[in-house]
Amino acid sequence: MDDRSDAGPLVTVEVDAALRITGWNRRAARVFGIDAALAIGRPIAEVLPVAGDPAAWSGALSDVEEPQIRVLERPEGPLHFEAWSQVIRDGDGRVVGATLCGHDVTARQREARRLGVDSRLLAALLENLDLAVWAIDKQANFVLQRGKALQTAGLRPDHFAGQNYFDVYGDLENVEDIRRAIAGEATHALPAEVYGIHWLGWNLPTPSDAELSLISIALDVTASKRTELELRAKLELIERQQDVIRQLSTPIIEVWDGVLSLPIIGLVDTVRTAEIMDNLLQAVTRTRARFAILDLTGVEVVDTGTASHLIRMIQSIRLLGAEGILTGIHPTIAQTIVGLGIDLTHVAVFAKLRDALVYCLGKLRARAKV
Structure with missing residues (x-):
């Protein structure tokens, strides 16, 4: 291993044809917590065991254009190691070893898993709950419209994409709430009636976003509103009946x-x-x-x-x-x-x-x- 590889920003590990470690740079020592003296001469599968796959390093003896991620078993927890391999050949073209270059992507993988869970969670909410979610950009143009409740309103996903919010909904009573939200004032659980549907809306400004100015979430509460009105009518009837009963009694x-x-x-x-x-x-x-x-x-x-x-x-x-x-x-x-x-x-x-x-x-x- 030359000085350039030893001082490089990537983990560099060299192995021979038997997958024994022959080179171990300083970055490898920092990432894996193992000194070169303890790593060189030992099988890579022993020094860097791959969870559940003892033969995972066999593919290192072939040129790999796309990086591979191997999950390494470490005392402090799994480590996701993304690496490219380049084979080393002798004068007759026979493979005598390989050089692995890579880096620790554990944090990236963890974030990707989190984003994946978040994405699935959001999809489940939008597909199963009576929600409508929409976003507008800095010019108040619709960027996105999603949610099961759109079907109830007779709309399709991204029905108004590219159109200006105030051109579409400028005559609604709550339009001033939207203007205040675009200006940075969040609003929570505001009632509105659109398309004959009763909604509770949350308008969330996004001042730090370079593209979006507002994300809005609307919950279809028509059923509960109808129940509320029915209960209120029944209570009023009961109160009138009680008043009559009191007068008669x-x-x-x-x-x-x-x-x-x-x-x-x-x-x-x-x-x-x-x-x-x-x-x-x-x-x-x-x-x-x-x-x-x-x-x-x-x-x-x-x-x-x-x-x-x-x-x-x-x-x-x-x-x-x-x-x-x-x-x-x-x-x-x-x-x-x-x-x-x-x-x-x-x-x-x-x-x-x-x-x-x-x-x-x-x-x-x-x-x-x-």
Whole structure:
């Protein structure tokens, strides 16, 4: 091996006809971590074993125009060695050895595998998910359009390739989002409706790219949007039905001129009691009622918070110039009121609605005579 080969940038290994190492330059020593003294004289298959193929070096004794990559077994992990071989012949033309020149391409192979995985992953996503991916260049011209969702929109791959984005989609509502993205402002999960399809779009600027200005990913969410709209309509219907049920379950009845009756039925919680109070106070004001009867015959249990609301309702009715009356109190409700220490001395309480009506009519007649 001459000085030029020994100092060259490539790994240079020389072998004889028996594939024993006869030359080993300094680059080989650095790449393989083996000094020339330990390598020369030994079979190359022993010094540089090829994973799973003991005869892999036999091809070195022939001229190879295209480089071959051999995966070498190394203590620190596989090493990908790319090398060309040139045979050495004697005066009679017989092969007496070969010179191998190459370099470590482990990092390149690793990157190639990663890119291959990335490519397969991207292809799987575009072929199987409802995605549309497109890219535009610095002049806002379409460079690429891919994705399964293009078929749903009635488009083929690269349908608008070479056309300007703003010529094609300049009238869309989200066109300003695209302008901002081209200017460098990324946008995420923006809704848009195009071709009758609902999309969520991610616009990703590429300022460091020499050719592209923007990559956009759009997800077809039409099915989920339709479900969302259906659920929203159902919720609105349920809310309207609940409002009707609340009104029907707490009807305010004007049983006589100046006398309102509110029969309360079913479970009464704090929220419902607040609604009842609001409706009753408005009815008292609207009808200028003198009496408001709260009939609790249909209610068996209330919590302490609800009981407090009922008493405050009576007090609020009094502030409007009317008299609040309680009827049909169950024993458990009476215990709850007593447990709260509420004084009902100044509140008219009757066992039955009829008794309360007699009381109200009597007071109305007495006022009429005065």
